[in-house]
Amino acid sequence: xxxxxxxxxxxxxxxxxxxxxxxxxxDPQRLAEPGPWFVVVDFEAFGRGGRxxxxxxxxxSDDVAPAAGALRDAPWRGPDxxxxxxxxxxxxxxxxxxxxxxxxxxxxxxQVNVCRVLGAPLPVVPDGATSLEPDAAxxxxxxxxxNPAPYGAAVHVxxxxxxxxxxxxxxxPELYLSLDAGVxxxxxxxxxARTADGLTDKDRAENVMITDxxxxxxxxxxxxxxxTVTDLLGVEEHPGLVHLVSRVRGALAPEIAExxxxxxxxxxxxFPPGSVSGAPKSSALRIIEELETAPRGPYCGAVGWVDxxxxxxAVGIRTFWWERGPHDDGVLRFGTGAGITWGSDPxxxxxxxxxxxxxxxxxxxxxxxxxxxxxxRSAET
Ligand SMILES: C=C(O[C@@H]1C=C(C(=O)O)C=C[C@H]1O)C(=O)O
Numbered sequence: 001x002x003x004x005x006x007x008x009x010x011x012x013x014x015x016x017x018x019x020x021x022x023x024x025x026x027d028p029q030r031l032a033e034p035g036p037w038f039v040v041v042d043f044e045a046f047g048r049g050g051r052x053x054x055x056x057x058x059x060x061s062d063d064v065a066p067a068a069g070a071l072r073d074a075p076w077r078g079p080d081x082x083x084x085x086x087x088x089x090x091x092x093x094x095x096x097x098x099x100x101x102x103x104x105x106x107x108x109x110x111q112v113n114v115c116r117v118l119g120a121p122l123p124v125v126p127d128g129a130t131s132l133e134p135d136a137a138x139x140x141x142x143x144x145x146x147n148p149a150p151y152g153a154a155v156h157v158x159x160x161x162x163x164x165x166x167x168x169x170x171x172x173p174e175l176y177l178s179l180d181a182g183v184x185x186x187x188x189x190x191x192x193a194r195t196a197d198g199l200t201d202k203d204r205a206e207n208v209m210i211t212d213x214x215x216x217x218x219x220x221x222x223x224x225x226x227x228t229v230t231d232l233l234g235v236e237e238h239p240g241l242v243h244l245v246s247r248v249r250g251a252l253a254p255e256i257a258e259x260x261x262x263x264x265x266x267x268x269x270x271f272p273p274g275s276v277s278g279a280p281k282s283s284a285l286r287i288i289e290e291l292e293t294a295p296r297g298p299y300c301g302a303v304g305w306v307d308x309x310x311x312x313x314a315v316g317i318r319t320f321w322w323e324r325g326p327h328d329d330g331v332l333r334f335g336t337g338a339g340i341t342w343g344s345d346p347x348x349x350x351x352x353x354x355x356x357x358x359x360x361x362x363x364x365x366x367x368x369x370x371x372x373x374x375x376x377r378s379a380e381t
Pocket of ligand 1: 113115174189190191192243275276315317318335336337338339356
């Protein structure tokens with residue numbers, strides 16, 4: 001089966017045949033129109049140079065099995081496993097962790113999520129007179145099989161569609177925002193280890209800080225007194241690792257729920273997600289800008305859908321995105337990061353970023369179906 005030229009999927013919802021793209025920083029009220037709109041928001045959106053866009057498609061199906069949501073199982077042709085480069089190498093990352101500890105000691109911040117962006121060359125594929133972008137559907141299918149995720153998502157609108165293009169494939173485990181029956185909810189994750197025994201008091205303290213921050217974010221758009229923490233420090237198992245997850249919810253304030261610019265108001269109050277920024281958020285964002293050397297783009301932003309008064313948006317972590325170069329070249333990117341506090345050990349934090357990347361980068365680097373699921377290094381001889 002050939003993948004359609006443009007498509008999107010998110011946790012059981014699938015759409016094909018793009019109709020239009022809307023810039024949410026210019027026309028945020030368009031999101032209140034009937035959708036679903038498939039949304040991709042860069043971490044740097046809303047004032048820091050990033051994009052916030054939504055695409056509408058002609059065909060939409062619901063309750064699609066995740067494997068079918070990915071549309072096909074053609075072999076994914078990933079980059080050479082040895083070709084990945086990191087925006088911060090091990091020494092530079094550890095140095096950045098030390099700088100955050102200095103800021104914590106000086107009292108400017110309690111926690112900063114420091115990230116790095118991996119990139120590997122991945123050109124377009126010649127196809128007769130034209131060229132094809134890498135097959136997002138094939139990567140999505142591979143992730144669904146090898147790293148199932150509650151908020152698995154993909155949006156691919158190729159440049160040839162004539163609509164503003166996007167190429168994102170995600171295996172996110174983290175809920176940024178959902179809206180259903182007037183309830184706005186978030187599921188911040190903070191605390192990562194290979195197994196539950198590896199979760200420490202530091203992880204629990206970090207999670208509590210970020211849960212409190214998310215509570216404050218939601219409070220800005222919810223009716224007073226309705227914001228509650230429904231689950232604190234739950235342990236969730238995901239492929240190859242465990243996370244601490246908390247759940248926060250509140251009743252969206254009626255004056256916001258009824259406003260045509262409701263999504264812009266909700267996003268501006270809560271974005272970027274607390275778990276991938278730090279606390280206090282404004283100081284953490286300043287420090288991130290000072291320490292990180294590559295834009296995060298859709299990584300650590302938001303990926304999902306909005307449909308009238310319902311929505312599901314994931315935090316764009318465990319996420320690949322592909323960018324076309326000036327010729328027929330291109331780069332596949334993937335971000336990984338960790339929450340840094342005074343108690344951080346720089347080398348342990350580096351290893352945490354490796355843990356978050358290893359399985360997914362392995363899946364995306366393998367070259368043929370036979371190598372499916374094997375570590376990145378064994379994928380090429
Ligand atoms: C930044 C990432 O993860 C974030 C940081 C986490 C942590 O510090 O434990 C956990 C989940 C995410 O909110 C990532 O996966 O790249």
